[in-house]
């Protein structure tokens with residue numbers, strides 16, 4: 001999917017919501033545990049109930065890898081279900097990969113070719129030759145960790161090196177990479193006060209913004225300082241939506257929470 005197609009979807013649905021599919025078998029409704037593939041059944045029910053309210057889904061691969069081969073199969077079935085039934089929805093593998101060049105190429109093949117995700121999250125720490133193999137894939141997007149939502153972000157990312165904060169150096173340097181038009185960035189919703197500075201460096205890039213909901217980030221603040229002329233935001237909520245209820249009504253409860261966020265987004269887009 002191109003960024004223009006993503007922007008068109010945002011305008012059509014009046015939503016820039018990304019729903020995180022972080023499936024924890026201890027949190028899903030008990031009746032699903034009797035099915036052959038509880039992870040996929042949970043995801044399918046959530047997707048069926050919420051796809052009209054969001055423009056993206058983001059499974060975090062940790063929640064699948066933790067269940068071994070069954071988890072990976074459920075991830076594969078989930079992305080196939082999305083690509084077959086909702087090709088207009090942007091898909092993000094939140095895998096936070098990145099390694100020496102030939103290894104990065106294999107990671108890119110895994111997520112872009114085998115699983116056919118639209119995008120994958122990447123850690124920038126190993127630099128240019130670890131990121132460019134992902135950028136080489138046409139119409140696929142590399143979402144670089146810039147300023148993360150957790151408190152540990154202050155350990156390194158905001159530290160000044162040669163007079164400039166590390167996260168700013170990540171933004172500036174990554175713009176010089178080959179095929180940098182395929183870059184997006186992760187910026188945490190809990191860091192709303194940093195968005196103005198970030199937009200000075202990357203005015204038009206898409207930002208994936210986790211941290212609204214369970215982590216306490218504020219949607220209005222993020223939009224006030226982080227929205228670009230073309231919206232340029234994907235606001236993620238995972239636990240705040242998918243675990244709205246652990247009873248039989250879980251999918252409808254998730255849809256209600258997604259709807260509440262989508263309505264706030266619609267108001268912001270109409271302002």
Ligand SMILES: O=c1ccn([C@@H]2O[C@H](COP(=O)(O)O)[C@@H](O)[C@H]2O)c(=O)[nH]1
Pocket residue numbers: 020022060094147148149150186187188210211212213214215236237238239240
């Ligand atoms: O800076 C980051 C980068 C990634 N994440 C991931 O996003 C979701 C957030 O889940 P919630 O339940 O809405 O808090 C999760 O997969 C994180 O690993 C992040 O939170 N912050």
